[in-house]
Amino acid sequence: MDLQQMRYVVAVAETRNFTRAAERCFVVQSSLSHRIAGLERELGVRLFARSSRRVDLTDAGAAFLVGARECLAAADRAVADAAAATGVVRGRLAVGVIVTTAAVDVPELLQRYRARHPDVHVVLRPGHSAELAAAIRNGDLDIAFLGLPESERPSGVESVVLDHDKHVLVVQAEHRLAGASQVALREITEETFVDFAHGSPGRAQSDEAFAAAGLVREVAYEAGAGELMTRLIARGLGVALLPSAFIRPLAADNPELALVPVVDGPRRIEWLAWSRFNPSPATRAMLDVLGVVRHA
Template sequence: MNLRQIEFVVAVAEEQSFTRAAQRCHTVQSSLSHQVAKLEEEIGASLFERSSRHVRLTPAGQAFLRQAYIALEATRRIPEEVATASGQIRGRLSLGMISALGTIDMVDLITRFHRQHPQVEVHLSQSGSEELLNRIKEARLDVALIGLWPGDPVPDGNHLFLCEERLIAVLPPKHPMAGDKRLTLEKLATLPLVDYPRESSARRQTDKAFAAAGIAPQISFEVNHLDLIARFVAQGLAASLVPESVASGLRGVAQLSIRDAPKRVLYAVWAKSPTPATAAFIDLLRMDLAG
């Protein structure tokens, strides 16, 4: 087994295609397929279910992929650790964040980090908290900024408390309830609502809030981005619950405090053994929080 074979397996798993994996790895498909088959023979297990239309991981392939990410990450870190021993921070920093992150200016944070460490290649992606945590666990991400419901367990590994904030209601500006000074979850639940998909952590936060109050809300629209939530509200099609720091940046909506307002907790999480670039980024984040 060699690293190139491991890279081939990861590429096939992520692309779900031998053809696209070969293009990604800058090799011909026959060579990639041969190396994957050779690896499967060596470990005595099939890693993929192959058909004319689909390529899927077998249970053995899923187990292999988890360890493959760890092995590739360990290899990537060798030159970074050597550079650190020489007084330099270089390499790659992979960041992930939820879309509704009003309390942290990630662009400004990355800009200042880049000025301090210009030899670090920074990458950023957005996703839901669960997906980001999975990427941290699989060593595909260095740092993730996530949101949790108060009381939810903080994932294993390193974490940093960022803040706790209320969710507030956003309504169409001309809605009869837009001037309600005593809006409650019960009143809000009588309106059509727009929210994140059911499987997302953001949606679970609002679902738990309504459930704790014994209320069944009307979720009419499920979308995966804050901008879409704001557009549905501004057009008078629905109301929503959003974090207070995020609501301040939305245009064309009325913002109302809720008497029984739910809250969310934001954390930065990273692997148990951080890279030098990760440690430097967390130091910068800690300095920001300290004021």
């Protein structure tokens, strides 16, 4: 058994197709199929159930896949550690980003990072804060930019605060409150709201603020992206509470939107989070670019 066989198994498992797996691995299909068949003979089990139309993992294949991925990750880490010992940072950096990240200009950050470490392959993964933090704990992400209510902080990960922010009310430019100097939550409870999905940290920031004030509101539209929310608002379908640092640049270029300060509105904290367990050289390099001081 060797690492290349494991890579072939992972490729077939992820593509569910021997031809596409061979293309991904830059090898002819007959060679890939031969190596997997040889591995199955060595193990004494079938890893894949094959038919003319589909390829599925067997129970043994699913069990093998877990260990294969761990072995490949360990091998990649060994290569990266060896390179880092010579002063060269290589490997893969998986970065999680919430859609309303504002404390850091992510493209500008990646530009600086690439200038220093051009051999690192960066993978960006959008998502909400809870799932991104869980992905760090599970080893699926190396680092992430999160946004949480003031009452919460990332758990099970290393983290530093990047910024504190207040939410503002986002309304259509022709809305009755568009010219208001400020509003309170009790003045907007009858409005129809656009917000993030129920249960997400982005939604929780507003839900907690209304609950603390003893108020109830209606959320008619749930969306996963801030820009989609602003398009719904511009059509007059509802209003939203969004972090000011995120929405102000978007509203500045959109005359169909107006922003109103909220005196008792939600507040959030933006965090940078990374794994507590032996961060990779690529992760340590990103923390250095961000100027984060790590403690032993």
